[in-house]
Amino acid sequence: MADEAISNVTEQEQKKAIARPTAEAKAPRSQKKAKSFDSNIDEQLLFEKYSYKDVVVGDQSLAAYINLVPKSYPNVYGRGKRGNTNVIERLMNKLMRGGTGHKVGGHVIRTEGKLQGKKLKVMHIVEDALGIVAKTTNKNPLQVLVNALERAAPIEDTTRVRYGGISYNVAVDISSVRRVNVAINNLAFSAIIGAFKNRRSLSEALANELILAANSDPSSYAIKKRVESERMARSAR
Numbered sequence: 001m002a003d004e005a006i007s008n009v010t011e012q013e014q015k016k017a018i019a020r021p022t023a024e025a026k027a028p029r030s031q032k033k034a035k036s037f038d039s040n041i042d043e044q045l046l047f048e049k050y051s052y053k054d055v056v057v058g059d060q061s062l063a064a065y066i067n068l069v070p071k072s073y074p075n076v077y078g079r080g081k082r083g084n085t086n087v088i089e090r091l092m093n094k095l096m097r098g099g100t101g102h103k104v105g106g107h108v109i110r111t112e113g114k115l116q117g118k119k120l121k122v123m124h125i126v127e128d129a130l131g132i133v134a135k136t137t138n139k140n141p142l143q144v145l146v147n148a149l150e151r152a153a154p155i156e157d158t159t160r161v162r163y164g165g166i167s168y169n170v171a172v173d174i175s176s177v178r179r180v181n182v183a184i185n186n187l188a189f190s191a192i193i194g195a196f197k198n199r200r201s202l203s204e205a206l207a208n209e210l211i212l213a214a215n216s217d218p219s220s221y222a223i224k225k226r227v228e229s230e231r232m233a234r235s236a237r
Helices: 002-033 087-095 119-137 141-152 176-195 202-214 221-235
Strands: 156-163 166-173
Touching: 087 119, 087 141, 087 176, 119 141, 119 202, 141 176, 141 202, 141 221, 156 221, 166 221, 176 202, 176 221, 202 221
Parallel strands: none
Antiparallel strands: 156 166
16 A cells, blocks of 8 residues: 555656646747837827927027926826926816906807816817817927917016005016916917807817917917017006
């Protein structure tokens, strides 16, 4: 009986020894079957279409505040400072606004906040607008956006000062941060006005405003606001 038990144990050990090399031989095969995904980490395209590399900010005073850190889908979920947020996301945030309730540009804007909190919907709107800009101008829409910001950013503005019971306007210079803020706000608000009670969609209105502002067209709402603020500043000197 003892001899039979010993022979059974030796047979089991031999079977295990034979099974080990077969398992080890199968391991490399499973590794070869694993899929390898080639990821281009060096460059991230905006919406996987537009490159950040060739975009140039001509106005050096605004270069530090126009953030163009490469991101495919810019969204920091409200984290970070204003200057550290991608300029595309800042434009999307400005579009997520409700109606003003008062007359602006000849229209009373009462959108009832249809875009408030709908980041994904606004992202698709901006993506469609940049696609229209690319087809119309045959240029990188990111460069068109930067040019529009540079030309829509006012240099001077007025502030109200009260002295001796009399209030009057005084011309003041605008900081670079506020110049970018005003330009983005006017571009987004112009798109909302252009699409309000109009057959034109919001993406078409935004694309039209970006092209007009980039070319310094007088019919652009953002250019009109910049010219108006600078004219009032010159008269208040």
